[in-house]
Amino acid sequence: MTDESGSSSTIFVGDFSDDHLTNKNWPEIEFRSPEDEAWYGVSVWEMCDSLVVSFNGFPGEYDEVYPPDDFKNSDEIKEFEERFRATSVQMQDHECSTVSEGTKVCATCPSVTGEVKFYDAIVVKVEREKHGRDEEGNELCGCNFRLYWNQGPFVNQVTSAKVGDICLKQEDNRMNPKVVSFLKEARRKLHGGAHQGDETEWQKILKKVTSAMRNHNLISSDTENHG
Numbered sequence: 001m002t003d004e005s006g007s008s009s010t011i012f013v014g015d016f017s018d019d020h021l022t023n024k025n026w027p028e029i030e031f032r033s034p035e036d037e038a039w040y041g042v043s044v045w046e047m048c049d050s051l052v053v054s055f056n057g058f059p060g061e062y063d064e065v066y067p068p069d070d071f072k073n074s075d076e077i078k079e080f081e082e083r084f085r086a087t088s089v090q091m092q093d094h095e096c097s098t099v100s101e102g103t104k105v106c107a108t109c110p111s112v113t114g115e116v117k118f119y120d121a122i123v124v125k126v127e128r129e130k131h132g133r134d135e136e137g138n139e140l141c142g143c144n145f146r147l148y149w150n151q152g153p154f155v156n157q158v159t160s161a162k163v164g165d166i167c168l169k170q171e172d173n174r175m176n177p178k179v180v181s182f183l184k185e186a187r188r189k190l191h192g193g194a195h196q197g198d199e200t201e202w203q204k205i206l207k208k209v210t211s212a213m214r215n216h217n218l219i220s221s222d223t224e225n226h227g
């Protein structure tokens with residue numbers, strides 16, 4: 001999760017990352033932590049075959065390491081895949097009109113501990129108020145958004161939120177290439193062995209080479225026998 005100011009930076013350690021996969025056009029990603037099921041802005045990198053998830057704004061000891069052979073079945077891999085998506089972005093006051101009943105959002109919920117955590121919710125009602133302006137002429141939204149929570153401490157309950165509590169989901173659903181290659185490796189490990197398709201071509205060549213060598217040897221030995 002990022003706000004206006006908190007653009008996340010990706011830190012590369014050593015040569016772990018493949019630079020050709022680091023493309024600025026790929027969306028920033030957020031990750032739903034198995035720890036508390038809340039969404040966090042993250043960066044990902046590879047360490048050996050494992051995927052390391054680094055939480056933006058948290059020290060390295062909070063990094064989570066996922067080995068590719070840690071999944072029991074393809075459902076678990078799918079479930080893990082669904083923990084990643086393009087980072088939701090802080091809703092702006094002037095975007096109020098784009099939010100209505102049924103809009104899926106990611107929002108902070110009232111917390112007893114004072115922690116700011118983000119969970120998925122759906123807008124069930126917007127109690128609109130006439131927008132005002134600040135001294136600089138910027139639009140100010142004072143509307144009240146009623147949210148039904150899909151996750152988090154208020155799951156299946158409705159609470160109220162203001163524009164500042166809400167992040168809008170991104171339509172960009174391209175998956176980060178590092179996550180994609182990790183999932184591919186995890187699926188490969190699960191199903192065991194290398195891709196058959198990759199070997200077939202090489203096996204064909206090997207067969208040709210073997211048979212060519214055999215023929216050559218036969219001819220040579222025949223010639224020798226006759227000599």
Ligand SMILES: [Zn+2]
Nearest residue numbers: 096141142143
């Ligand atoms: Zn509004």
